[in-house]
Amino acid sequence: MRVGILTGGGDCPGLNAVIRAVVRTGGRHGHEHVGLLHGWRGLLERDGRSLSRADVGAIMTRGGTILGSSRTNPFKSEGGGEECVRAFADLGLDALVAIGGEDTLGVARRLYAEHGLKIVGVPKTIDNDLSGTDFTFGFWTAVQIATDAIDRLHTTADRTTA
Numbered sequence: 001m002r003v004g005i006l007t008g009g010g011d012c013p014g015l016n017a018v019i020r021a022v023v024r025t026g027g028r029h030g031h032e033h034v035g036l037l038h039g040w041r042g043l044l045e046r047d048g049r050s051l052s053r054a055d056v057g058a059i060m061t062r063g064g065t066i067l068g069s070s071r072t073n074p075f076k077s078e079g080g081g082e083e084c085v086r087a088f089a090d091l092g093l094d095a096l097v098a099i100g101g102e103d104t105l106g107v108a109r110r111l112y113a114e115h116g117l118k119i120v121g122v123p124k125t126i127d128n129d130l131s132g133t134d135f136t137f138g139f140w141t142a143v144q145i146a147t148d149a150i151d152r153l154h155t156t157a158d159r160t161t162a
Helices: 017-027 040-044 080-089 102-115 139-158
Strands: 002-007 032-036 048-051 095-100 120-121
Touching: 002 017, 002 040, 017 032, 017 095, 032 040, 040 080, 080 102, 095 102, 102 120
Parallel strands: 002 032, 002 095, 095 120
Antiparallel strands: 032 048
């Protein structure tokens, strides 16, 4: 099976971990992986690169996404859905893993519902606002950063000045 992987929307920690998990798990089942660069734009432009176990071995400590991201929504252009179907075929994809938030997963849902493409959506958003999901990639990082900032503010506010 040839599986595409893309990351859409804003950048957040955890994306490389998901990419790595998909490649390592799929590789154990004999799947081939193609990383689509810059989200849905990568699919539309047929811009991808092969991803092997060796390619994802050391990405856990890197921030963001090795695939890049964009806010491209194919359905905002006339015939965008049909172009995705053609690109899916041109790249020889059997399935796709879309990692993203509301917009990215909305495109994935429509491509499945309207065109029957095999797509798995992985929820990612710091807003934690996707239905059917308790927590998303990015949410806990946002909470931790906000908590750290508030802790630093308390420390500064507790100091008395002479």
